[in-house]
Amino acid sequence: MAEVMDTDHRLSRNAEDLNRIRNMFPILSGTMNGKPLVFLDSAASSQKPFQVIEAMSHYYRFQHANIHRGIYQLSQQATEAFEQVRKKTAAWLNAGHAHEIIFTRGTTESINLVASSFGRKYFKTGDEILVSTLEHHSNIVPWQLIAEQTGAKLRVIPMLDNGEVDLDAYPRMLTGKVKMLALVHISNALGIIHPVKEMIAMAHSAGIPALIDGAQAAPHLQPDVRDLDADFYALSAHKMYGPTGVGVLYGKSHLLEAMPPYQGGGEMISQVSFEQTTFNELPFKFEAGTPDIAGVIGLGAAIDFLLEVGYENIAAHESDLLQYTTGQLLELDEVNIYGTSLQKASVISFDAKGTHPYDVGALLDKQGIAVRTGHHCTQPLMQHLGIPGTVRASFGIYNNREDADRMLEALKLALKMLR
Amino acid sequence: MTIQDTQNTIVEEFELFGDWMERYEYIIELGKSLPLIDEQYKTDENLIRGCQSRVWLHASMQNDRVVFTADSDALITKGIIALLVRVLSNHKPDDIARAELWFIDRIGLKEHLSPTRSNGLLSMIKQMKMYGIALQASQF
Numbered sequence: 001m002a003e004v005m006d007t008d009h010r011l012s013r014n015a016e017d018l019n020r021i022r023n024m025f026p027i028l029s030g031t032m033n034g035k036p037l038v039f040l041d042s043a044a045s046s047q048k049p050f051q052v053i054e055a056m057s058h059y060y061r062f063q064h065a066n067i068h069r070g071i072y073q074l075s076q077q078a079t080e081a082f083e084q085v086r087k088k089t090a091a092w093l094n095a096g097h098a099h100e101i102i103f104t105r106g107t108t109e110s111i112n113l114v115a116s117s118f119g120r121k122y123f124k125t126g127d128e129i130l131v132s133t134l135e136h137h138s139n140i141v142p143w144q145l146i147a148e149q150t151g152a153k154l155r156v157i158p159m160l161d162n163g164e165v166d167l168d169a170y171p172r173m174l175t176g177k178v179k180m181l182a183l184v185h186i187s188n189a190l191g192i193i194h195p196v197k198e199m200i201a202m203a204h205s206a207g208i209p210a211l212i213d214g215a216q217a218a219p220h221l222q223p224d225v226r227d228l229d230a231d232f233y234a235l236s237a238h239k240m241y242g243p244t245g246v247g248v249l250y251g252k253s254h255l256l257e258a259m260p261p262y263q264g265g266g267e268m269i270s271q272v273s274f275e276q277t278t279f280n281e282l283p284f285k286f287e288a289g290t291p292d293i294a295g296v297i298g299l300g301a302a303i304d305f306l307l308e309v310g311y312e313n314i315a316a317h318e319s320d321l322l323q324y325t326t327g328q329l330l331e332l333d334e335v336n337i338y339g340t341s342l343q344k345a346s347v348i349s350f351d352a353k354g355t356h357p358y359d360v361g362a363l364l365d366k367q368g369i370a371v372r373t374g375h376h377c378t379q380p381l382m383q384h385l386g387i388p389g390t391v392r393a394s395f396g397i398y399n400n401r402e403d404a405d406r407m408l409e410a411l412k413l414a415l416k417m418l419r
Numbered sequence: 420m421t422i423q424d425t426q427n428t429i430v431e432e433f434e435l436f437g438d439w440m441e442r443y444e445y446i447i448e449l450g451k452s453l454p455l456i457d458e459q460y461k462t463d464e465n466l467i468r469g470c471q472s473r474v475w476l477h478a479s480m481q482n483d484r485v486v487f488t489a490d491s492d493a494l495i496t497k498g499i500i501a502l503l504v505r506v507l508s509n510h511k512p513d514d515i516a517r518a519e520l521w522f523i524d525r526i527g528l529k530e531h532l533s534p535t536r537s538n539g540l541l542s543m544i545k546q547m548k549m550y551g552i553a554l555q556a557s558q559f
Binding site for chain 2: 033355356357358359362363366373374388389413417418
C-alpha cells in the first residue's frame with residue numbers, strides 16, 4: 001500500500017498532525033474503569049470528531065425543518081443542505097450521478113434493500129448467490145431470507161489459510177446459475193482486503209452483478225465505485241467517523257430503475273389514491289419517510305473530515321500501526337494471529353493459547369483498553385476456523401503507538417492472570 | 420446457610436480486595452471450586468444462551484433440595500457461575516425461584532448485569548431460577 005519510507009522519519013514529521021487529529025475527538029480524553037481510555041474498537045464503531053458532532057448540533061439548533069416538502073425558506077435550506085451531501089457522497093464515491101446515492105439506515109439496510117428488491121424480481125428456484133467465507137452476518141442473512149422466499153441458495157467461495165479468498169476456486173463457481181456476487185471489501189473480523197476489482201470483473205464476464213459490503217472499507221480507503229465497476233456498494237456512516245443510524249447504498253442507475261420499491265410510504269410516491277399509487281423517481285423511490293436528516297448532515301461532515309485528513313495519510317498511519325502492533329504481538333508467548341495475508345487493513349484478530357477471548361477482553365476492559373471479543377458477527381467464519389471467537393483490536397486515525405503499547409502491557413498482565 | 424447469609428459472606432470476602440485485579444484473581448480462583456457438571460450433561464441443550472463463552476448448567480433434586488453443577492470454558496465466567504452455584508445450590512426450589520441476587524452489584528460485578536449479548540450472567544440466573552420453578556412444580 002504505502003511506499004517504502006523510513007518509518008521514524010515519517011512518524012516524527014506527522015506526530016504533530018496526528019496529535020492534532022487525535023485532539024479533535026473529545027471522547028478520547030476520557031477514562032474507562034478509572035484508566036485513560038485506549039479505544040481499539042473502531043471496527044465496531046468509530047469515534048466522532050468535533051466537526052461531525054458540531055455539524056449535527058448546528059443543524060438542530062439553526063437549520064432543522066422537514067425536507068423536500070415545505071415552501072418556506074428554512075425548509076428549502078434544509079433540503080439544499082441534505083441534497084448537497086448526496087452530491088458530495090456521489091463525488092466521494094466517484095458515482096456517475098447523485099441519484100445513484102440512496103440514503104439508508106446503514107450497510108445492513110442497504111444490503112437488505114438490494115436482496116429484497118433485486119432478489120424478489122430476479123431470483124428463481126435453483127439460482128445461486130455467491131458469498132465469501134469472511135462475510136458479516138449482514139451480508140449473509142438478507143440473502144438467506146430472500147433465498148428462502150425464492151428457492152435460490154447461497155454458495156460459499158472457499159478461503160485460504162491466510163484468510164485470502166481462493167482465487168483458483170472462484171472462477172469455477174461463476175456459472176449461469178449465479179445471480180449475484182455479494183462480497184465484503186475489507187473483512188471486519190480479520191482485516192483481509194479482497195481483490196474486489198478483479199473479482200467483480202470476473203463476475204461481469206459471466207454476466208453476474210456484484211454487491212460490495214464496504215462498511216469497513218470506507219474509513220480506510222476511498223471507494224471508487226466506477227473504478228471497481230461495482231453494481232451496488234453499501235456502507236455505514238458510523239464506521240467512518242460519522243453518526244450512527246445512516247448509511248449509503250450506491251447502485252447503478254439502470255439497476256435501481258428496474259428494481260421495485262423496498263419500503264412504502266411518504267416521499268417515495270408520485271401519486272397516491274386508494275385505487276392505485278405510482279412511485280417517485282430515483283433516489284426518492286428508495287427513501288420512504290422522513291430520513292435521518294441530521295445524520296446525513298453528519299455523514300457529509302465525516303466525508304469532509306476524511307478528505308481533509310487525506311486517505312494516503314490514513315493508509316500510511318494505519319499501516320504503520322498494524323505492522324508495529326502485529327510485530328509486538330508475535331513476540332508474546334503463544335499468541336496466534338488470524339488472517340496473515342499481507343493484504344490487510346487496520347484489524348488484528350488474535351487469541352492466546354490456553355485462554356478464552358472473553359476472559360482476555362474482560363481483563364483488558366478493567367485496564368481501560370476497549371477491544372472486541374467474540375465472533376464479530378461472522379459466526380460462519382469462526383466455525384470454519386474452529387474457534388469460539390477472537391480478541392480483535394482495530395485502529396482508527398486517532399490511535400497511536402502509545403495505544404498499542406498500553407494494550408500490549410495490559411495483555412501481558414491479563415495473560416499472566418489467566419495462565 | 421440461607422441464600423441471604425451466603426450473599427452476605429461473599430460480600431464480606433470481596434470487601435478485603437482493594438482493586439479490580441485482586442477481585443478478578445479471586446473470581447478466577449473461585450472457579451476452581453465449581454462443582455463440575457458431569458460429562459454426560461455437557462450437551463447443547465444444557466448450554467446457557469447469551470454467553471460469549473460456553474456455559475453448561477445442570478440441576479437435580481437431592482432430597483428436597485436443588486443441586487447445581489456447571490462448567491465453562493472461560494475462567495471469569497466459571498468464577499461467576501461458581502458464586503451463583505454457591506449461593507443458590509442446596510436450597511429448596513421455591514427459595515431459588517424467589518431469590519434476589521443483590522450480591523453481584525455489591526461485589527463490583529454490576530457491568531455483568533448489563534443486557535448485552537456478550538455476557539450471560541442474566542441468562543444464567545434466569546436458567547437457575549427456571550430450574551427452581553420447574554423442579555418446584557414437579558414436586559406436586
